[in-house]
Amino acid sequence: MKSPIWENIFKGWNKEKESDTVLTLKQVPIFADLTEKEFTQIEKIIHKRNYKPKEFIFKESAPGVGMYIIMKGSVDIVINSSTEDETILATMKEGNFFGELTLLDEKPRSAAAVSRENSVILGFFRPDLLDLLKRKPSFGIKILLNLASIIGDRLRDTNEKLGNFRRGKK
Amino acid sequence: MKEKKEPLVKLYRLIQLVLIAIVIYFIWPHISNVVMILAIVFLFTTILLPAVDWLEGKIKSRILAVLMLLFFLLAIIVLFFGSFGVNFYNEGKEFSQNIDKEKVAQTLEKMSQATTAKLPGFIKETINEQTKDIDYTARVGKIVQSIAEKFTAFAAKLGTFVFLLFMTLIFTIILLYEYHNFKKSLVSLISNRYFEISLKLISQIEKQVSGYLSGQLLAATSVAILSILGLFLINTLFDANLSLIIFIGVIAGLANLIPLIGPFAGMIPAILIAILNNIQNPAAVEHFFFIPHIIIMFIIVQQIDNNLVSPVVVGKSVGIHPIVVLIALIIGGNLMGPIGMLFAVPTVGVMKVVFTEIRWVMKNAQYL
Numbered sequence: 001m002k003s004p005i006w007e008n009i010f011k012g013w014n015k016e017k018e019s020d021t022v023l024t025l026k027q028v029p030i031f032a033d034l035t036e037k038e039f040t041q042i043e044k045i046i047h048k049r050n051y052k053p054k055e056f057i058f059k060e061s062a063p064g065v066g067m068y069i070i071m072k073g074s075v076d077i078v079i080n081s082s083t084e085d086e087t088i089l090a091t092m093k094e095g096n097f098f099g100e101l102t103l104l105d106e107k108p109r110s111a112a113a114v115s116r117e118n119s120v121i122l123g124f125f126r127p128d129l130l131d132l133l134k135r136k137p138s139f140g141i142k143i144l145l146n147l148a149s150i151i152g153d154r155l156r157d158t159n160e161k162l163g164n165f166r167r168g169k170k
Numbered sequence: 171m172k173e174k175k176e177p178l179v180k181l182y183r184l185i186q187l188v189l190i191a192i193v194i195y196f197i198w199p200h201i202s203n204v205v206m207i208l209a210i211v212f213l214f215t216t217i218l219l220p221a222v223d224w225l226e227g228k229i230k231s232r233i234l235a236v237l238m239l240l241f242f243l244l245a246i247i248v249l250f251f252g253s254f255g256v257n258f259y260n261e262g263k264e265f266s267q268n269i270d271k272e273k274v275a276q277t278l279e280k281m282s283q284a285t286t287a288k289l290p291g292f293i294k295e296t297i298n299e300q301t302k303d304i305d306y307t308a309r310v311g312k313i314v315q316s317i318a319e320k321f322t323a324f325a326a327k328l329g330t331f332v333f334l335l336f337m338t339l340i341f342t343i344i345l346l347y348e349y350h351n352f353k354k355s356l357v358s359l360i361s362n363r364y365f366e367i368s369l370k371l372i373s374q375i376e377k378q379v380s381g382y383l384s385g386q387l388l389a390a391t392s393v394a395i396l397s398i399l400g401l402f403l404i405n406t407l408f409d410a411n412l413s414l415i416i417f418i419g420v421i422a423g424l425a426n427l428i429p430l431i432g433p434f435a436g437m438i439p440a441i442l443i444a445i446l447n448n449i450q451n452p453a454a455v456e457h458f459f460f461i462p463h464i465i466i467m468f469i470i471v472q473q474i475d476n477n478l479v480s481p482v483v484v485g486k487s488v489g490i491h492p493i494v495v496l497i498a499l500i501i502g503g504n505l506m507g508p509i510g511m512l513f514a515v516p517t518v519g520v521m522k523v524v525f526t527e528i529r530w531v532m533k534n535a536q537y538l
Contacts, residue, residue, distance in 0.1 A: 065370050
């Protein structure tokens with residue numbers, strides 16, 4: 001005999017609905033190949049922040065602490081901000097990420113990040129990554145490998161561009 | 171308009187501060203125990219957190235890691251204090267039952283005569299005049315009675331202490347288990363402007379405090395081991411009949427956490443045991459119950475700790491000025507007695523780290 005009470009209680013049992021945060025994280029190559037459980041764990045350590053238009057996410061030369069992923073809205077990457085020489089280097093859209101190199105070292109930020117509109121941004125920080133490496137080494141290593149792969153791709157891309165540039169000069 | 175408002179705002183803030191101070195003054199007696207528990211829980215959590223994180227990495231379950239570690243520590247503490255406490259109690263009981271007050275009085279008199287014999291003539295004469303009418307038997311009786319009274323008072327306080335200990339354990343389990351979520355919730359309250367810098371600050375403070383506290387614990391462990399070895403040597407070389415040497419060593423290690431006073435406090439159990447065990451042994455009386463041997467051994471242990479062990483394990487990063495240490499000890503002692511003294515210096519260490527980091531933030535305020 002089927003009871004509507006029990007059916008409702010166990011409705012969706014074991015079927016966790018993916019949150020918007022997890023859906024955004026799935027677009028980021030640093031979190032590629034993670035299992036559903038690992039995404040839930042990442043969601044627990046990630047910080048969700050709301051920014052107003054023109055609000056700084058970080059300033060140029062500030063010590064870097066981690067990377068950001070845009071969940072909603074857009075962000076300008078700016079140098080010489082608040083001066084006459086202010087230059088927008090790039091505009092990042094939903095699903096884009098920036099500042100990932102500070103996961104590896106705490107060198108000062110080379111540019112500022114400014115929210116263009118009301119934005120929701122996810123922050124993933126170096127202390128949390130280091131914690132993760134201590135608490136769940138195999139999981140942390142997955143992220144580090146992905147990060148290394150992204151940096152490798154960029155290095156290859158830069159080498160190719162440099163090669164093309166030199167060849168063009170000759 | 172803004173200029174006119176500022177003094178009012180300042181006055182409003184001042185009134186707020188005064189009101190808060192008054193409220194704290196009145197509710198402090200009711201919340202002091204909770205504040206003390208929370209401070210101890212925070213310190214325990216900081217010390218145990220790296221071990222819990224490491225264990226979680228191995229067994230893949232945080233709650234299991236927390237429970238395993240705490241029960242392991244509790245088992246060691248209960249076994250240690252249980253077995254040695256029972257031994258100590260038995261020895262004390264045996265001592266008080268078998269003690270022949272007349273004989274002890276004679277021993278003390280003999281020891282006092284032996285000491286005065288070695289002193290220069292004029293001091294000897296003064297001492298002889300001062301001590302000729304002392305009734306040693308009555309004095310020993312009074313001392314034994316006062317010890318018994320203090321034990322009764324101690325037993326009454328034990329109930330409250332056990333309750334506080336239980337609460338501390340529960341809070342430590344919760345904070346260790348929820349630490350990362352708790353930290354995330356706290357961080358979420360910080361405004362965007364100070365967010366990154368606060369994260370950096372928290373991580374630096376965690377690292378420094380954890381390093382400082384584990385360093386202190388390592389130094390205390392080394393003092394405990396060295397003291398045990400030293401007492402063992404005194405037993406072997408001079409046949410000093412010292413018992414409970416592991417217990418004495420551990421107490422010396424724990425006392426070492428209290429700077430300046432700790433090293434002396436650490437000697438007391440050893441001296442007490444030496445007197446208890448040798449009170450009716452004439453050979454020991456000749457050697458002043460081996461008290462000089464014990465003092466010299468502890469001084470050597472302190473020298474090894476101060477010059478070799480502590481500089482390596484504690485480091486000089488959180489060096490605190492001796493005057494600050496003394497002030498902290500007085501305040502800690504006034505607030506919470508010996509426990510306050512034990513926690514005074516780690517607390518000052520934590521505060522120093524926090525202030526150093528805040529100063530760094532203020533210097534780099536242009537990045538906010």
